[in-house]
Amino acid sequence: KQEVTQIPAALSVPEGENLVLNCSFTDSAIYNLQWFRQDPGKGLTSLLLIQSSQREQTSGRLNASLDKSSGRSTLYIAASQPGDSATYLCAVRTGGSRLTFGEGTQLTVNP
């Protein structure tokens, strides 16, 4: 059974700092990995999707990497801003079409 772990559970940083969020998964036979952002009381916003054949994806200040063999992904956020404050969720697709999620990292960026 696929299990996804995210570290740290919570992170508080000053504005402008570069930061890394970590995601690990137990079954390396994944089809893809997706990073989401969730604001309090809201749904999920897709940030980046990395297919199993890819090593990384970039969107603006966000960069996600994937090391499938070691079961790890990182989300790098450059020059963090208070508006980046949210919960970040990592999810992998293993078999079928379901996503298996981690519990998320709650990020606070202080002005």
Place this chain on the structure above:
Amino acid sequence: GAGVSQTPSNKVTEKGKYVELRCDPISGHTALYWYRQSLGQGPEFLIYFQGTGAADDSGLPNDRFFAVRPEGSVSTLKIQRTERGDSAVYLCASSFSGGANEQFFGPGTRLTVL
């Protein structure tokens, strides 16, 4: 609308009652998914539709939960004899033809069972 929509946004009901939650996927998306998110947890998969049929319903917790998608677009998640433990946010997502395609989520329905 361009995104996935869900109604109602909030639902409060009493233990033992029946509830229906609705999801409107992005136009043209053939795949539709339901997930459930408890407080402080990541979403957990419930059921996946490809077109009108449930391709994978292995995440439904018990037979009180049922979902339909009769015309391959709108889906309804139905919960019978609700229990307090059913309280959660129910999220719907859609994607273009399932598989490895990106899933786009709606805002969710917050269900509270008193």
